[in-house]
Amino acid sequence: MSDPTRTVVLTGGNAGIGFATAEALLTAGDRLVLGCRNADAAAQAVEELRARTGSDLVESRPLDLADLTSVRGFAASLSDLDRIDVLVNNAGLVLDRRLETAQGVEATFGINHLGHHLLTDLLSDQLLAAGRARIVVVASLAHAMAPGGIRWDLVEGRGRYSMWRAYGQSKLANILHAEALTARFAGTGVVANSLHPGGVRTGFGKDGDTQGLNAAVMRLSERVLISAETGARTSVFLATDPDAGRVSGRYWYRCRRSRISPWTRRTGDVEELVRRSDELVARLS
Numbered sequence: 001m002s003d004p005t006r007t008v009v010l011t012g013g014n015a016g017i018g019f020a021t022a023e024a025l026l027t028a029g030d031r032l033v034l035g036c037r038n039a040d041a042a043a044q045a046v047e048e049l050r051a052r053t054g055s056d057l058v059e060s061r062p063l064d065l066a067d068l069t070s071v072r073g074f075a076a077s078l079s080d081l082d083r084i085d086v087l088v089n090n091a092g093l094v095l096d097r098r099l100e101t102a103q104g105v106e107a108t109f110g111i112n113h114l115g116h117h118l119l120t121d122l123l124s125d126q127l128l129a130a131g132r133a134r135i136v137v138v139a140s141l142a143h144a145m146a147p148g149g150i151r152w153d154l155v156e157g158r159g160r161y162s163m164w165r166a167y168g169q170s171k172l173a174n175i176l177h178a179e180a181l182t183a184r185f186a187g188t189g190v191v192a193n194s195l196h197p198g199g200v201r202t203g204f205g206k207d208g209d210t211q212g213l214n215a216a217v218m219r220l221s222e223r224v225l226i227s228a229e230t231g232a233r234t235s236v237f238l239a240t241d242p243d244a245g246r247v248s249g250r251y252w253y254r255c256r257r258s259r260i261s262p263w264t265r266r267t268g269d270v271e272e273l274v275r276r277s278d279e280l281v282a283r284l285s
């Protein structure tokens with residue numbers, strides 16, 4: 001008899017929305033593998049998740065989305081999983097200055113999108129093996145800060161860096177990625193959806209990712225933000241709800257279908273994102 005326990009792979013599960021998502025899915029009976037870049041933080045999170053849920057079906061394996069070699073290593077470390085029922089592409093950050101990944105890609109785009117693009121590719125056989133798998137992409141309303149779509153000159157390091165432009169277009173890439181995966185997996189039972197979690201009180205924009213005025217604004221905004229548990233609801237919904245498991249390529253907020261900002265769309269942008277992401281991965285690997 002096949003094992004009824006679902007296997008979930010979740011990036012960035014050691015903190016914030018990812019941690020709350022992991023807790024809810026563990027409580028629901030899923031088995032979780034967290035991809036985390038900081039070994040100590042990951043070990044602490046696993047211990048806390050076990051204590052909170054009473055489930056020991058959670059572990060972490062090393063993943064740094066800022067390094068395509070690490071992404072490949074993480075995917076290879078998952079080769080013991082016959083199938084992956086749910087992939088939650090959750091990890092992400094905002095940076096107030098231009099940094100680069102190990103392979104020289106603008107880091108917000110590299111971590112929030114490109115690492116996840118490669119990871120999803122590498123796990124596609126195990127997702128297909130699950131029969132009815134779900135890919136949940138944590139995007140953001142901040143995609144609205146990318147009017148006219150992704151500016152590839154900025155990804156390539158030409159033009160002046162803007163923190164919210166860089167973040168916004170990386171989150172637009174998340175939304176487009178879910179649409180691209182929908183086309184790629186059409187007819188297979190694998191669905192892909194993206195979401196906005198709300199404005200959530202987490203480590204987002206802290207821990208040195210922003211400084212000075214930007215950091216102060218991040219701290220001040222905490223008062224009006226929702227808890228990580230509430231912010232995780234739409235991720236958990238897309239990972240578990242039976243009806244959501246039959247929908248693909250949509251953008252969600254508060255467990256409902258939502259609309260993406262029309263000024264961010266251009267004809268052919270989904271295809272262009274896939275082509276450029278594939279090219280970058282091929283050239284840099």
Ligand SMILES: NC(=O)c1ccc[n+]([C@@H]2O[C@H](COP(=O)([O-])OP(=O)(O)OC[C@H]3O[C@@H](n4cnc5c(N)ncnc54)[C@H](OP(=O)(O)O)[C@@H]3O)[C@@H](O)[C@H]2O)c1
Pocket residue numbers: 011012013014015016017018035036037038041063064065066090091092093111138139140141196197198199200201202203204205
């Ligand atoms: N908070 C909000 O209001 C909000 C709103 C809209 C969308 N989002 C999205 O929600 C997602 C989760 O963010 P959060 O609010 O929960 O922030 P968070 O508390 O800062 O958590 C982010 C997670 O991503 C991980 N991460 C960052 N860079 C990574 C890398 N290079 N490799 C692997 N993992 C990495 C972090 O690991 P470390 O602990 O090691 O840094 C952490 O586990 C992000 O995609 C974010 O864009 C958040």
